[in-house]
Amino acid sequence: MHHNDFQKQEGRLFTKSFFVLLALVLIGAVLIGLRFTKGLGAVSNMSDGFPWGIWLAYDVATGTAIACGGYTVAILVYIRHNMHYHPLIRSCVLTSMFGYALAGLSVMVDLGRPWNVYNFFIPSRWQLNSVMFEVAMCVMTYTLVLIIEFLPGILYSLETSEWRRLRAFANWLHPALAPDQEKLSGLIDKVRRTAGVIRPWLDKVLIFFIVLGITLPTMHQSSLGSLLLIAATKLNPLWHTGFLPLLFLVNCIYIGYSVVILESLISSYAFKRPYEVKELAGLAGIIPWLTVIWLGIVFGDLAFRHQLSAAFRLDFYSGFFLAQVLLVLAGSVLLFRARNRTSPRWLFVSAVLIVLGGALYRFNVYLIGFDPGSGWRYFPSLAELMITVSIVAFEILGYQILVKLVPVLPRIHMHGHGKPHGTHHIENKAPATKGLPDGI
């Protein structure tokens, strides 16, 4: 449905940034190999006091919040019925798909006994008291749902593509290796027809998956907060509260909208497309209300638990608490001004502030505010960081490739802002910006 809203990005696949990202991915792959042969201790600084490190805190807890674009924009489009956000949805679903799939990948790297994961699929072994169980099931299902949500785009491409790249590749191969031209054409035809059969059928039931794709993140994003409820004696009282699930839910929604803004600005910049200011201004109008509600709950809850003074004690914990609050607050104050909401620069600045603040909140809960007792310290090792970096690089790499193979990005002529460039060849002027975790 609405395939006209989207278009492929033109340009070469193998750009300079492609190889940079590929190199990062390969380094990560080697380190992951080391982890599976020598044990977790060989690559990470995690310990019995800090059994969860940056992989959980960033890749899973923060990464999935950053990947909430698909969830939050789906709420706008399919529940609030603001169809003018529809052009944004496919790129959001794509980044969400990558975010979640790779969070799943880092969990598999992080798990000590991954060969036992099949236990999740044996009902007699389900442990329904466990928040982790709920998170795991929800995240696995949601990743599947995201893939299904993205399928129409892929099927559409399979159906309409001329397969020039594949044909060129077949021609480039040595004649001894190259498949027979006719055979290839026949095969392509078959794939096309199959895609043509599946797509209309999928379009009919897709709405049920889309709604599932809204229900599941509501569940597991709040549960990501619930995970730390049980660490009542370890998590600093500034963060340990019964409202953790609610705070995590609201937090992921405003991070989700901010990331959509960032992603759109960055891909417009990198792919030299006009900025989608009108849609983004609309999103930016929602964010400050969410953050105000969130800050209200944070401070209301602190007052209720008589912890307000601890928040302003200006010690280690209070410092990180205030940093998290100020970042979110600064971004929101900027967005309350209508003029800032239509300026790509201020949109960028405020979205960065809010994503950083929101992400810091999650880091505070998972790592910084977590105190298992004296004698335990944690700071990620280089290898541990590199694995996270390589996973993020893989995410960006996949995005870069898929937007050129599948119509994902909003169709340019639909918007009256700025003139589209005649040819959209890619130079990727900003690999540095794209390397930021926020850019996913």
Added chain:
Amino acid sequence: MKPLSRRNFLKTAGSCAGLLTVAPVTCALASGGTDVNNDELGMLYDATRCVGCKACMAACKRTNNDHGNLEPETAKFDPDGIWDAPEDLSGNTRTVIKLYKESPASWSYVKYSCMHCQKPSCVSACPVGALSKDKQTGIVSYDKTLCIGCRYCQIACPFNIPKFQWDRTMPQIVKCNFCKDTCLKEKGITACADVCPVKAIVFGKRKDLLTEARRRMKDHPGRYVDTVYGEHEVGGVNHLYLAGVPFTKLGLADLPADAPAVFSEKIHHTIYKGFIAPIALYSALCFVALRNARKQESHQAPHDGGSRKGKT
């Protein structure tokens, strides 16, 4: 009319969602304590009797040694590996004796091992039931054939007891299980309590251990601090302590009487009771989304994306 009704619907849905998240909190705050079962098995460690011979540590490894588990550990000062010298509980050590030194005249041994909580956080946390509490004996034990290695038990345990084998390709969680499959089966007592030469470790039912602890406190006034550690901490634990110096100095943290697992489960169960809330949310969202889709079809204008004004 239509946008108004939708707004009303969203308002209702929003307040329902709000209620769903606030209700569990108030519910959890109102929670009472857990019922303590004094018939469960437990251990009483008397720090004032312990002579620090570490026979219990050796017996523990000897008895429970298994493939990839409880191997001797070398310390930094001992490059030749002459001693089994664990620094702390670890992936190879289920119990350890430490010495707290305040001054040459004032010191105390202390033994660490699993506390076998009445309401164990690790059992509540484990997603696949690899950690379980026996209903009769109250023993909290670990099953490596189920464990996925997520280490949530380590996050959850208020005593930092479960240890993970960070240096192994096929790591396990290591913690005391009261010799469930070894010494307890054969002799009806744990290996550590069996070998203790001075009755610093007593094994038995929790109620008998509490009586014994009170008796010792009464018989030797001034010898002990006047509480039994573990009687009320985190909802009560089955591994109890007597000591002559404050427990916090022995590394036994000052913990509240509420079990964290009760708090966490109350909130989690209120949200997910009977799976009603998620199903209700899904059906409500389906209803709205389907109506929107129908509306979209009925006046499917040619694509003029910007013409429909957002109301946000």
